[in-house]
């Protein structure tokens with residue numbers, strides 16, 4: 001059974017589901033789409049450079065923009081300088097975040113040199129960062145980590161134990177190694193081993209594609225909450241579906257009309273907020289969101305051939321208007337393996 005809530009100190013997360021941080025995906029617009037559909041207990045920002053924030057780089061601070069309806073929300077930070085990380089966490093606290101999170105998972109080459117999963121190879125430095133940041137803020141502090149650098153150095157258990165002793169209040173585990181990237185399967189037995197060894201809440205992450213997977217993860221690992229990344233980008237209803245499944249044992253599949261409404265609503269928000277890269281965001285969203293729409297490849301083609309946001313909106317409206325009565329049909333569950341966000345990004 002999926003848990004109904006979990007607590008990070010006095011912060012109650014209800015239901016016990018978390019949107020995974022995804023760079024280039026989980027900006028404020030996307031997060032509010034997820035919140036609006038219901039069922040997601042905690043939102044997280046994309047990972048944000050502590051160096052960028054503390055230098056007050058305008059562009060970096062943009063990543064930390066959020067709206068009131070996003071609470072509870074965690075700011076995820078990365079970096080390897082303890083004092084800079086502490087200062088960045090203080091800024092997040094002042095901005096009104098409910099919690100701060102330290103990224104120990106990013107596999108990107110330019111990030112591992114200065115944080116992310118690179119810190120899994122530098123445990124003394126990591127301990128210093130955790131202690132310094134912990135002492136600097138009052139809001140809950142959490143970590144999100146991979147299993148280790150490679151399969152010869154699985155350190156998740158050591159890291160979470162050390163984090164707990166340092167006052168870290170929850171840990172999300174994506175049990176793949178840095179070297180693994182996204183290949184193979186996430187090894188959920190690592191989540192189970194960590195859960196058994198510590199008292200702080202453990203959030204399980206990796207390869208959940210549907211409510212049944214989430215339930216299986218909780219059953220097999222005993223984790224306190226589940227975190228969903230890629231599946232939420234192609235099926236933002238997944239949190240709502242998990243809540244339906246938790247409470248009734250069944251869940252609904254979105255219809256084409258649901259997808260149309262969501263896509264149009266999201267596009268209207270992009271138009272009204274005048275995003276600098278509005279067209280790029282629209283194209284990115286169309287890539288993920290239209291899997292499961294009949295003749296979706298045609299829809300993606302017309303979105304990609306458009307030049308302005310207005311043109312995209314008109315093309316999408318025309319496409320769906322031409323489909324007429326099909327709109328109420330439940331779509332097939334989107335195929336995440338067909339085209340995942342990281343494939344789209346690279």
Ligand SMILES: Cc1cc2nc3c(=O)[nH]c(=O)nc-3n(C[C@H](O)[C@H](O)[C@H](O)COP(=O)(O)O)c2cc1C
Pocket residue numbers: 020021022023024025046047076103104105106144174205206207208227228229230231341342345
């Ligand atoms: C496009 C993309 C961007 C990501 N960005 C971040 C990030 O900023 N911070 C982070 O901790 N993990 C990041 N991740 C990893 C996810 O949070 C998550 O751990 C991973 O995708 C496994 O979960 P999933 O199988 O539910 O997708 C990213 C993943 C993807 C696909």
